[in-house]
Amino acid sequence: MIIKPIVKGVVARNAHPTGCKQAIINQINYVKAEKPIVNGAKKVLILGASSGFGLASRISLAFGGASADTIGVSFERGPSEKGIGTAGWYNNIFFREEAEKQGLIAKNFVGDAFSPQTREQVIDYIKSEFGGKLDLVIYSLATGVRPDPVTGELWRSSIKTIGEPVTGPTINIETDTMEQMTVGTATDEEIDATEKVMGGDDWASWIEILSEADVLDKGCKTLAYSYIGAKSTYPIYHQGTLGRAKTHLHATGDMLNNKLAKIGGTAHVSVCKALVTKASVYIPAFSPYILALYKVMKEKGLHEGCIEQMQRLFAQRVYGDKSAIPVDNQRLIRIDDWELDAGVQSEVDKLIAKIAPDNFALVGDYQGYKTDFMQLNGFELPGVDYQARVDFDSLCQLQP
Numbered sequence: 001m002i003i004k005p006i007v008k009g010v011v012a013r014n015a016h017p018t019g020c021k022q023a024i025i026n027q028i029n030y031v032k033a034e035k036p037i038v039n040g041a042k043k044v045l046i047l048g049a050s051s052g053f054g055l056a057s058r059i060s061l062a063f064g065g066a067s068a069d070t071i072g073v074s075f076e077r078g079p080s081e082k083g084i085g086t087a088g089w090y091n092n093i094f095f096r097e098e099a100e101k102q103g104l105i106a107k108n109f110v111g112d113a114f115s116p117q118t119r120e121q122v123i124d125y126i127k128s129e130f131g132g133k134l135d136l137v138i139y140s141l142a143t144g145v146r147p148d149p150v151t152g153e154l155w156r157s158s159i160k161t162i163g164e165p166v167t168g169p170t171i172n173i174e175t176d177t178m179e180q181m182t183v184g185t186a187t188d189e190e191i192d193a194t195e196k197v198m199g200g201d202d203w204a205s206w207i208e209i210l211s212e213a214d215v216l217d218k219g220c221k222t223l224a225y226s227y228i229g230a231k232s233t234y235p236i237y238h239q240g241t242l243g244r245a246k247t248h249l250h251a252t253g254d255m256l257n258n259k260l261a262k263i264g265g266t267a268h269v270s271v272c273k274a275l276v277t278k279a280s281v282y283i284p285a286f287s288p289y290i291l292a293l294y295k296v297m298k299e300k301g302l303h304e305g306c307i308e309q310m311q312r313l314f315a316q317r318v319y320g321d322k323s324a325i326p327v328d329n330q331r332l333i334r335i336d337d338w339e340l341d342a343g344v345q346s347e348v349d350k351l352i353a354k355i356a357p358d359n360f361a362l363v364g365d366y367q368g369y370k371t372d373f374m375q376l377n378g379f380e381l382p383g384v385d386y387q388a389r390v391d392f393d394s395l396c397q398l399q400p
């Protein structure tokens, strides 16, 4: 079969396995050529390992100097009568293949990170085949639903404002158009549910269960990822439901840091840059900001994708020769520093003021935005022959 991209709104309905493989190889080649991670983690668990920041973390830690063995947990779909499967499914497989070629362990668990069964399987594996201990746990899940661990009822996150509604334009990738939309205000229940899904509760429960199972090594670190963003995005993000959840995540980081101090460990939240990922394209009225940001940061030579961000995070902030991880006055790692540079933001503000439905592709970096989105799903990667037939039966033989 020849695979052509199918996009509905801002959701990719299929993926190109050959392109996913190429994207993994490109990221590996990038980190191998960069300033290496020194004294990095050797045994790492990544929750949310199949795409975006979690996948980039895994590639950076395995190939960017630390040569880490990794366990990745993700929720992805393989090929079936319903379709080709998700990009994350193939990312897991091709990452594992490349890591094994280097003699590294790369174990994939494809399942629900919230379920007790997944936790049990991961812990059993750490004890029986992974050497018994972890020295880094990365929490990079992005999802819209989480079951209540006690009742099993589903909490659903809402991407809404708190206080006043906000009206602004949003990109539709399927039609290459910008549409005006209003982001409504959240109820108290919606704010609470979003905090349950995207706050720190589940991160804390993973650390708790791993600690009880005695699989956290002395000095073990844990990291989760956050976003704060520029003032122009506050009404939609930082002061909205997602921002409220991230405030909870930051507080959880402090709580876990105290807990891990007993074993000489640390917990940190790294605040990352706004980027096109499967999760972020969902955020309504946020795309004009990314279009402007990409344009300005590329012009200034400051643009980074997930892999550049993660290699800088591990090589220059988390590991290395320094005695402590550099943080701001809230104890947050700020790898969003280039995004929030005053010179960048003043240019971004000027561009956002100009972006409109009839000019967004010229004024902002829509080409970059769309290419990133397509490449996340294995399409539009230079060097890949998209006219070549892909053998569906062979894909079905691939194991995570």
Ligand SMILES: NC(=O)c1ccc[n+]([C@@H]2O[C@H](COP(=O)([O-])OP(=O)(O)OC[C@H]3O[C@@H](n4cnc5c(N)ncnc54)[C@H](O)[C@@H]3O)[C@@H](O)[C@H]2O)c1
Pocket (backbone or CB within 6 Å): 047, 048, 049, 050, 051, 052, 053, 054, 073, 074, 075, 076, 088, 111, 112, 113, 114, 140, 141, 142, 143, 225, 226, 227, 271, 272, 273, 274, 275, 276, 277, 278, 279, 280
């Ligand atoms: N994209 C951005 O611009 C941005 C910026 C700063 C911080 N962040 C943060 O980074 C983190 C990761 O986001 P991303 O943009 O890389 O997302 P992503 O959608 O690319 O990746 C999410 C990962 O979570 C996994 N996942 C989702 N539900 C799961 C479940 N129930 N069980 C197991 N795995 C599950 C997916 O399989 C995938 O591996 C989030 O906390 C996000 O808020 C993102």
